[in-house]
Amino acid sequence: MLLWQIAGTCLSIAGIYALYLSWRRKQRSWSLVLAGWGTLLAAIWAWGKTSGVDKGPAIGIVVTVLIAMVAVLIVALRTPTKERREPRGRNSVVEIQRSVWHEGLSTTFSVIAIVFAGLMAAISACTALFMGGRALGMEHTANLTATMIAFPLVWAALAVFIGYTQSIGARAGMLTGLMTVSIAIIAVALQGA
Helix, strand or coil: HHHHHHHHHHHHHHHHHHHHHHCCCCCHHHHHHHHHHHHHHHHHHHHHHHHHHHHHHHHHHHHHHHHHHHHHHHHHHHCCCCCCCCCCCCHHHHHHHHHHHHHHHHHHHHHHHHHHHHHHHHHHHHHHHHHHHHCCCCHHHHHHHHHHHHHHHHHHHHHHHHHHHCCHHHHHHHHHHHHHHHHHHHHHHHHCC
């Protein structure tokens, strides 16, 4: 069992490194992308040999994510910081204060939307995924694993969407639509139970 754990860890490191090398290139290298993802799948398969079909892949995913976080930390610590450029001259101090105030409010609103509204939408979407899977007869452990994997991905996708979308209407529409569909799926799943 220890050999499978070592193999899974080494395959995770190799897969993450291959994806990093692919990301660093200016041209997309499909061979590195496929090698990276293939190696990560092999790592999860190796971890599946350690603790069974249900717990092994879950442990493998956790180990892979932890290795990826350490890799991101290493890259962040090795990357030199850029010098801040001098701001361009403005016409008046009042104009600068208004600009800073407006940008501060915009950033604050985005953070609040990501943390609270995005979190609520991600929770409702993943609850709908779990309830829908249960209503369709999906095995409980697989359903729970899929939901646990989906939650950070959905929240991250919503955070990126909220952070980059300038239109408040588009943000509100996306969050409202996602929550409405999720609530509808949950209601239908509860009625069928």
